[in-house]
Amino acid sequence: MAARDLFVEHGYPNVSMSTIAAKVGIRAGALYRHFDTKATLLESVIADNFGWIDEPVNTAGFAEVVDDVLARVTDRPYLSDLWIHEVRYLPAEQARTLRRRMRQWTGNLVPPLRRARPGLDAGQEELLIWAIQSLTSCVGRRAIHAPQSVRLPVVRAGIHALTRAELPPTGAETVAPEAELLPVSRRERLLLAAIEQFSRNGYHETSMTSIGAAADVTGPNLYGYFASKADLLQAVYERGTHAMWLSLDEALAKTALTSGDSPRQALTAVVRSYVRIARTWSAILDDPTAEPGVVATTLTAQREYVGEWSALVSRVLPHLDPRVARLRVQLGLFLAADLYRNPRVSRHDSFPDSVTALVLAVLCDDSDAPKNSDPGPS
Known part of the structure; x- marks a missing residue:
């Protein structure tokens, strides 16, 4: 639990094994006797906190499904931050397996949604399912400071409001252009590359070198525009x-x-x-x-x-x-x-x-x- 809370608050890369050990009042050596690496400890944290996704949901009706889903996350307010920010640090195969299990669990929501909202096309249906998951995650999202007594009924009402939204037909997939015309300004190219990489990989996992390479700005020129990654952020x-x-x-x-x-x-x-x-x-x-x-x-x-x-x-x-x-x-x-x-x-x-x-x-x-x-x- 101490490791989980520290990972959620500070991010996995910013938490050391000695910090976790101090949190629980033991020496780092004692912690290493249970977990040989921090990565192993993260794997255990994720496994312990997402075991519930293998349990079926109550599919009697859409309202019952919503209540069931919210009941699972209300006592686990850390889940959304673990999922959004920390799962990326799992070994690739474990992360893929966990995402597959989440998709399978999410599939439980489809039949009751279809009964509540018949006539949706496949894309609208998938979009609504993921929108419901997003609002569900807000029950415990760290960046939202409203008390649970206010937050939970607003999230519940929001989920039901989603199912009443009038959506356009899903339509075709957007095709990205083969070649993108970049600005001439080196500073602007660096900003665009940083925005894309921070979004995709997270701040910690993005380096100035990778940003510079994407923007074709290297060496002293790179630091002539931004003195550090913090300045770029x-x-x-x-x-x-x-x-x-x-x-x-x-x-x-x-x-x-x-x-x-x-x-x-x-x-x-x-x-x-x-x-x-x-x-x-x-x-x-x-x-x-x-x-x-x-x-x-x-x-x-x-x-x-x-x-x-x-x-x-x-x-x-x-x-x-x-x-x-x-x-x-x-x-x-x-x-x-x-x-x-x-x-x-x-x-x-x-x-x-x-x-x-x-x-x-x-x-x-x-x-x-x-x-x-x-x-x-x-």
Whole structure:
């Protein structure tokens, strides 16, 4: 348990065997008598904490499935962070086996989903299954600080809202161009390579050398633009933060609330603008291996950005508790990032419109709205 908690909080690469031993009050030598390497210890942590995926779920009905799934993760709040950030450090064959088992377990959700939402095409069905998994992971996600008493009902309602979303037909797979025209600017090429590699491999597993090679910038030239990997990460975060604000400003200007457009139209435009730019860098925002000092400098801007979304949600649903509005926004942002991580669903040309519809379904769910205009006693 001590190893698991340290891996989740700091990231596997940043935790030593001596740190784990100190956490449990023993010497490092005693720990090595049980686990000969840190990698062996990680394998044991993953095996112990994902054994439940071999157990069938209650498939009597979709509501029962949702309750069953949430019950499994509520007492294991560390699961999502282990899965997203630490499974990558398993030996390749073990990681493949675990992902295959997860896909098989996920298959249990398909029959009840089909009964709840008949008529979906195969791509829509798969997208919804992974969206449900993303929201389920938010029950324990470390980056979300809402108490469990608030978080769990919001996640449950969000999962049910997903199944009511109107999705476009899945369509064809997007074909990437054979050759990509890169900027002439070396600094810009380095930034683009860093965004892609941090997203795919994680901060710790990405080196300045690999970034430089991808951007065709090597030797002294590389460090002439960024003195360290931390400086490059800072620039990546700043790039993402600025992109978020610029796209939000543009979306709000186009919807022109003061000219008569509705808050729902404005929120739709903002979500669509975010989805359009979030493909790569959104996945690195909660990497526990990233430099803490660098990450801390971006938190204020991110909180303010979430606040803009929350204010729009509150205008769409005035009855909503502001804490719930903010939590819904966090769920929506993680949902977009998680789905972009999954090439099985993000490769379709309908994906941006589908993600926009799913995020809006979570944000704008009014199933618990008052049924009349009289709010009653508070």
